Amino acid sequence: MSEALHGLVEHKLRRASQRYTQSRRQLVEVLAGAGHPVSIEDIAIQAPRLPRSSAYRNLVDLELAGIVRRVAANDDYSRYELAEDITEHHHHLVCTRCGRVLDVTPPAGFETSMAGYLDAVLAVSGFRAADHRLDVFGTCAACLQSGEDACRQAGEDEPGPQEALI
Amino acid sequence: MSEALHGLVEHKLRRASQRYTQSRRQLVEVLAGAGHPVSIEDIAIQAPRLPRSSAYRNLVDLELAGIVRRVAANDDYSRYELAEDITEHHHHLVCTRCGRVLDVTPPAGFETSMAGYLDAVLAVSGFRAADHRLDVFGTCAACLQSGEDACRQAGEDEPGPQEALI
DNA sequence: ACCCCAACTGAGACTGGTTCTCATTCGTAT
DNA sequence: ATACGAATGAGAACCAGTCTCAGTTGGGGT
Numbered sequence: 001m002s003e004a005l006h007g008l009v010e011h012k013l014r015r016a017s018q019r020y021t022q023s024r025r026q027l028v029e030v031l032a033g034a035g036h037p038v039s040i041e042d043i044a045i046q047a048p049r050l051p052r053s054s055a056y057r058n059l060v061d062l063e064l065a066g067i068v069r070r071v072a073a074n075d076d077y078s079r080y081e082l083a084e085d086i087t088e089h090h091h092h093l094v095c096t097r098c099g100r101v102l103d104v105t106p107p108a109g110f111e112t113s114m115a116g117y118l119d120a121v122l123a124v125s126g127f128r129a130a131d132h133r134l135d136v137f138g139t140c141a142a143c144l145q146s147g148e149d150a151c152r153q154a155g156e157d158e159p160g161p162q163e164a165l166i
Numbered sequence: 167m168s169e170a171l172h173g174l175v176e177h178k179l180r181r182a183s184q185r186y187t188q189s190r191r192q193l194v195e196v197l198a199g200a201g202h203p204v205s206i207e208d209i210a211i212q213a214p215r216l217p218r219s220s221a222y223r224n225l226v227d228l229e230l231a232g233i234v235r236r237v238a239a240n241d242d243y244s245r246y247e248l249a250e251d252i253t254e255h256h257h258h259l260v261c262t263r264c265g266r267v268l269d270v271t272p273p274a275g276f277e278t279s280m281a282g283y284l285d286a287v288l289a290v291s292g293f294r295a296a297d298h299r300l301d302v303f304g305t306c307a308a309c310l311q312s313g314e315d316a317c318r319q320a321g322e323d324e325p326g327p328q329e330a331l332i
Numbered sequence: 333a334c335c336c337c338a339a340c341t342g343a344g345a346c347t348g349g350t351t352c353t354c355a356t357t358c359g360t361a362t
Numbered sequence: 363a364t365a366c367g368a369a370t371g372a373g374a375a376c377c378a379g380t381c382t383c384a385g386t387t388g389g390g391g392t
Contacts, residue, residue, distance in 0.1 A: 017367090017368085018368075018369090019358090019359075019360095019368065019369075021358090021359095021368090021369065021370090023369085023370080024369095040349080040350090051370080051371050051372075052349095052350090053350090053351080053352090053370090053371065053372075053373085054369085054370060054371065056349090056350060056351070057351085057352095057369085057370085058369090060351090061369095070240065072238035072239065072240055073238065074236070074238055076348085076349075076379090077349065077350090078349090078350090093287065093291070093293045093295075095293070096296070102291070102293065104287055104291065106283065107283070107286065109279075110279060110280075110282075110283045113275075113276060113279040114276075116276075117272065117273070117276045118302065120273065121259065121270055121302065125259070125268070125270065125307065126306070126307030126310065127259045127261070127268065127302070127304055127305070127306050127307060128304045128305045128310055129259075129302045129303070129304040130262070130303055130304040130305070131302075131303040131304065132300060132301065132302045132303065133299075133300070133301045133302075133303070134298060134299070134300050135298065135299045136284065136287065136293070136295045136297075136298045136299075137295070137296055137297040137298065137299070138293055138294045138295040138296040138297065139293070139294045139296070140292070140293050141291065141292030141293060144292065144294055183338090183339085184339075184340095185339065185340075185387090185388075185389090187339090187340065187341090187387090187388095189340085189341080206378080206379085217341085217342050217343075218378095218379090219341090219342065219343075219344085219379090219380080219381090220340090220341060220342065222378090222379060222380070223340090223341085223380085223381095224340095226380090227340095242350090242377090242378075243378065243379090244378090244379090
């Protein structure tokens, strides 16, 4: 997994006087490898030697250092992904049938329109936007094909077919 | 509070062989009156005689009947709002300084651009969008003015100044 | 009017994801 | 070498949300 990534992460941690330990490196690798938000369960599967208490604690530390972002899904547990200034800005496709969460990178045109909208929000309501989160709910390709819960519940080893990219 | 609203809610409940009881009416009134997603805490304040277990149970029932939508914020507890086919489609402005959540109704132009984007998503990734949620994070007018946590934590009685509308 | 059955209610016990505590170990700067 | 702050793992604690259960309500059918 790209050495540049680890360099960046280490830098961000050091800035917060934190160390880039083995546990944290493991977490970063799981998040980077998944390409979509992962739950604690997913992490436990891919890093079985890492105790949950340590995973939770380190995810908080990584979040404070601006490396990880916590994503509230609509089910009971939260998921985690690398922050957008490490990866890139993207949106989520949430399959309401199987629960899987996919990433999409929006085309420039759409983000321009978004920026215009956020400017209008500031002008009218005085709310200064810093960031946004767009989650799209619907049915993923696999579930559409089968008419059934084809894809396994979120986050088994290799997540699966399409990495949506526009 | 608009009689039409109660008629619609009652109809949706009856369709699910549920009754529109006093507790449920209270909940609907709190949600309709707030104009932004409310937490259980907010509900407890505005309807102190309603036990939490009943509030939770009824919120689930109302959600199943398509009257209420559960909104996962980024803090620890979920909030509730009337479903969009009862009110209208809108987005959320989440103030990261004071926690307040405001509603915004997007201009038609923006939603057109959104629809185009979702079509492109379908074409490229095969994901069929049914619904979307756009949350904008930033700083609300009150917090910007004061440079401090001016607005009280989410959901005191009368939420406050601007109801953002574009 | 009455009955009946399913829906509803409130109090409190319970669940389970997440956080906290604490004794121990690790890393690094002096 | 030493010291001190950071990190760790095991398990206890926390608490939003759910479930249970015994009792109440309400409305449709006779």
